[in-house]
Amino acid sequence: MNLTTAEENYLKAIYHLSDGGKKSVSTNDVAGEMNTKPASVSDMLRKLGEKEVIEYRKYYGVNITDEGKKRALQTIRKHRLWEVFLVEKLNFAWDEVHEVAEELEHIQSPLLIQRLDAFLNYPKFDPHGDPIPDEFGDVRARPRIPLNEMELNQSGQIVAVKDSSAAFLRYLDKVGAYIGARIKVLDKVEFDGSLEILVDQKKNIFMSKDVAGNILVLQS
Amino acid sequence: MNLTTAEENYLKAIYHLSDGGKKSVSTNDVAGEMNTKPASVSDMLRKLGEKEVIEYRKYYGVNITDEGKKRALQTIRKHRLWEVFLVEKLNFAWDEVHEVAEELEHIQSPLLIQRLDAFLNYPKFDPHGDPIPDEFGDVRARPRIPLNEMELNQSGQIVAVKDSSAAFLRYLDKVGAYIGARIKVLDKVEFDGSLEILVDQKKNIFMSKDVAGNILVLQS
DNA sequence: TTTGTAATTTAGGTTAGGCTAAAATATAAA
DNA sequence: TTTATATTTTAGCCTAACCTAAATTACAAA
Numbered sequence: 001m002n003l004t005t006a007e008e009n010y011l012k013a014i015y016h017l018s019d020g021g022k023k024s025v026s027t028n029d030v031a032g033e034m035n036t037k038p039a040s041v042s043d044m045l046r047k048l049g050e051k052e053v054i055e056y057r058k059y060y061g062v063n064i065t066d067e068g069k070k071r072a073l074q075t076i077r078k079h080r081l082w083e084v085f086l087v088e089k090l091n092f093a094w095d096e097v098h099e100v101a102e103e104l105e106h107i108q109s110p111l112l113i114q115r116l117d118a119f120l121n122y123p124k125f126d127p128h129g130d131p132i133p134d135e136f137g138d139v140r141a142r143p144r145i146p147l148n149e150m151e152l153n154q155s156g157q158i159v160a161v162k163d164s165s166a167a168f169l170r171y172l173d174k175v176g177a178y179i180g181a182r183i184k185v186l187d188k189v190e191f192d193g194s195l196e197i198l199v200d201q202k203k204n205i206f207m208s209k210d211v212a213g214n215i216l217v218l219q220s
Numbered sequence: 221m222n223l224t225t226a227e228e229n230y231l232k233a234i235y236h237l238s239d240g241g242k243k244s245v246s247t248n249d250v251a252g253e254m255n256t257k258p259a260s261v262s263d264m265l266r267k268l269g270e271k272e273v274i275e276y277r278k279y280y281g282v283n284i285t286d287e288g289k290k291r292a293l294q295t296i297r298k299h300r301l302w303e304v305f306l307v308e309k310l311n312f313a314w315d316e317v318h319e320v321a322e323e324l325e326h327i328q329s330p331l332l333i334q335r336l337d338a339f340l341n342y343p344k345f346d347p348h349g350d351p352i353p354d355e356f357g358d359v360r361a362r363p364r365i366p367l368n369e370m371e372l373n374q375s376g377q378i379v380a381v382k383d384s385s386a387a388f389l390r391y392l393d394k395v396g397a398y399i400g401a402r403i404k405v406l407d408k409v410e411f412d413g414s415l416e417i418l419v420d421q422k423k424n425i426f427m428s429k430d431v432a433g434n435i436l437v438l439q440s
Numbered sequence: 441t442t443t444g445t446a447a448t449t450t451a452g453g454t455t456a457g458g459c460t461a462a463a464a465t466a467t468a469a470a
Numbered sequence: 471t472t473t474a475t476a477t478t479t480t481a482g483c484c485t486a487a488c489c490t491a492a493a494t495t496a497c498a499a500a
Contacts (some may be wrong), residue, residue: 006457027478040458042479049457059465059478090335100329108319115310180311200311225489247448260488262449268484279448279495 001051005106005144008075008119010034010044011053012074014064015072024061065090076105079105080133081116085125097127114157122159122218145219148212150195155184156217163214172215175205183217221439225326228295229274230254230264233283235292235407244281293357299325299337300346300353307347308340314347314399349380349399349436365439367403367414375404380436381403388434395425397435 003011013033017025021131031038049056053068064072082104087094092100114128114135117123125131132140142161157180161168172178176199186204193209223231235254237245249260273288284292289317302324306312309332310321334355337343344360345351351359364379365374377399381388392398396419407416413429 004456036457037459038478039460039480043457046479085331088338090332092331092335096331100327100332103327103329104324107320107323109314109323112306112310112320115312118337119310123498178311224486245450248446256487257489258448259490261449263487 002054003051003071007044007048007051007053007068008071008106010041010048011064011068011072012075014048014054014062014068015076018064020185021064021069024063025151026061028161030062057105057120070137073133074135075105077133077135077137078107080130081113081120083126084123085116094104115180115183116152118159121179143215146213147185147207147215147217148196148209150185150217150219152185152188154219155182156219157182157213159218160215160216162216168214171211175207176200176203177205177207177215221273222274223271223291227264227268227271227273228291228326231284231288231292232245232267232295234268234274234282235289235296238284241284244283246281252435283285291351293309293353293359294355295325295356297353297355298327298333301340301343302338303346303348304343304352305336313389315384315386317347317385327373342348345379345399347399348384349378363438364436365373366433367417367427367435367437368406370405370417370439371406372405374439375402376404376437376439379438381434382407382436383434391431392435395419395427396423397425397427403437409437 004091010030014025015021017033027041030045031041034041036115045054045056045193047078048054048068049062052065053071054062054064056062079101082101083097086097086100123132126175133139146162147158150156158177158179159177161172177183177197181199182201184198184201185195186198190194193212195207195209195212197205197207199205233250234245235241235251238248246256247261250265251261253420254261265276265282265342268274268288269282272285273291274282274284299321302321303317306317306320307314310311321333330374337355337415343352351357366382367378370376378397378399381392381438382398397403397417402421404418405415406418409415413432415427415429415432417425419425419428
């Protein structure tokens, strides 16, 4: 079930106020954080309770549910990725980005966020130093492995290269294996360790073990 | 005075339906374009009339004002800049960008658009070949003719499509006729008007008169 | 010139997300 | 244990953007 922009903002506020779901949060606290009146908050809490992203007991404040935590972290992830984009790519100052990111975080497109993440080279922290949750809401770093060490039929995303020489990058460009590409191992030749890879669900490419060893993949 | 997201969308629809303000537009036409009921449109036209972005005479349709034109072009500018971003930076296919750009175009931040424009190196055309208005609403139009009207042996560049349905764009992608491709008419079959085209000096493709009629070419 | 029909507007209702004022509840203090 | 007070909820109202049904208007055909 989907949340509206307002609901997403309330949920994010509750997440922050509860310190990531550790403590319960009062109606007044939420009203303060959201710059709304307590009466409006009561109404919204009822709705969020019905959608089961918070546990709401009248007069006793709210606790965020696991589902709610997941949703809040997704919004936070989007917010922070956009902040990185604004600072690193569009030359915004670190203190100019919040307002705009507050709008951008509500754009609905999982693909957009996946691609943005790849484009920014999977940043782990936003410009304020806050950690960026991964797509599962996990804040810990994920392991990257060389492409040649992946198992048959495993999927992932190209996130980096070991050899970043112009020649190697040109080669990758030519075969269509850019940073951020979603890949799947279709075949591994035992004889020489070479691989057949499906790129972005449409293009098949072949590469030697040496080449694959220089490509780092985030498993998914 | 500011426009809401819904108002911006209506204004954009009116701008397109009126062919850039050249003709007046009926309530029914707007309802069709916006997938809403005529009754809802009447309501919205009254509001837009009060905000003086359109001239509204009950029962006689609307004309867009100069101020309205400026606003519509700003929205169109934002939409097309985001499309360029999605295709060139995030590796979206050109038939995947419209929906997301439809959301992104409503982000309110003149600075964001200025910086995005610079980041993209001031593109003049979007991935579908449509011109991107500058910040004052000026467009640099290029003369374009349908591919089927080109003469034998004439050369040019594909700059736009009339039919931008996902199916048509996928078809073009498949045969290799992307926006920006340099083409030459190798043969015109008199019987059915179908064409043989050389793409990028290397690939021969065949297409029906209907398909060619939906492809716009800049002659060279 | 009248009239049938299509187009359009008005009237009144809905949902989301706000508000104020009044009522209800929890809790700390006496 | 009672009561004062702060917190929270309810009731009722507002605007934006939709809706349906009914009324109105324009216009073409007779």
